[in-house]
Amino acid sequence: MCSVPLILSHVADAVQPDGRPIISFVLFVSESFVGVLVYLEPGAVVPPHVHEHKDECFDVIEGQGVIVVDGHEVKGKPGTLVFVPAGTQHGLRNDSAARWLLRETVHERVYARTALYLVFRAFLKRLPVVGVRWRCTTAINGRYHAAVSTTALGTTVRPASCIKRMSSLYRSSGQCSG
Numbered sequence: 001m002c003s004v005p006l007i008l009s010h011v012a013d014a015v016q017p018d019g020r021p022i023i024s025f026v027l028f029v030s031e032s033f034v035g036v037l038v039y040l041e042p043g044a045v046v047p048p049h050v051h052e053h054k055d056e057c058f059d060v061i062e063g064q065g066v067i068v069v070d071g072h073e074v075k076g077k078p079g080t081l082v083f084v085p086a087g088t089q090h091g092l093r094n095d096s097a098a099r100w101l102l103r104e105t106v107h108e109r110v111y112a113r114t115a116l117y118l119v120f121r122a123f124l125k126r127l128p129v130v131g132v133r134w135r136c137t138t139a140i141n142g143r144y145h146a147a148v149s150t151t152a153l154g155t156t157v158r159p160a161s162c163i164k165r166m167s168s169l170y171r172s173s174g175q176c177s178g
Contacts, residue, residue, distance in 0.1 A: 017099065022046065027103075031118060034106040040065060040094040048091035055107045056084045058092075063100035066093045076102065 017023075021044040027035035038058075040046070048068060058067055064077040068091045074082055076092075084090045086109060094100040110118075 017041070024104075032108045032110050032114075034108075036104045036106070037061075038092070038102045038104050040092060040100045040102075042094055042097050042099070044092075044094045044100075046092040048089050050089050051086055051106075053086055053109045053111075055086050055109070056090070057105040058082045058084070059103040059105070061101045061103055063094070063098050064096050065100040066095055067091075068093065076100070 017039070021041045023037075023039040025037040025039070027037060029035075038046075040063075058076070058081070060076040060078050060080040062078055064075065067074045067076045067080075067082050068089075069082060069084055070088055070090070074080065076082065092100075092102070108114075
């Protein structure tokens with residue numbers, strides 16, 4: 001997760017071609033907001049797909065290609081901005097002879113259940129268990145995948161099932177009234 005401001009004076013220099021047809025370079029990640037540079041080689045295609053809970057915005061930085069939104073083709077050239085609301089089918093196609101670079105900004109809609117996960121995660125970050133500070137790692141969809149403990153001996157990654165055991169251990173230690 002990004003906790004400091006990010007400033008790039010020439011964003012196109014952040015992604016260097018390496019032979020792959022499509023490169024996604026993550027610029028930043030916060031609780032429900034992600035910034036990615038998407039680089040497409042000539043002929044590369046991102047097939048049509050739908051994100052049920054994510055709004056996306058595509059901003060063309062250099063080159064040109066086609067952004068397909070709900071079956072409509074939009075010619076994407078520098079300066080083009082396309083907003084794709086959650087639940088809308090979309091895809092990308094570089095039909096030019098040069099590389100195509102877009103900035104993709106994604107906002108994941110936060111629902112009550114996800115908000116509760118965020119509150120629980122904030123609680124666990126402050127949970128002292130015998131001198132250990134716990135924090136939970138999440139995937140972009142807000143689901144818990146692992147618990148990470150940091151001690152003087154290093155960092156330990158534990159499966160998500162440990163989260164429940166950690167909170168019950170804390171409660172039974174008498175350090176928590178909850």
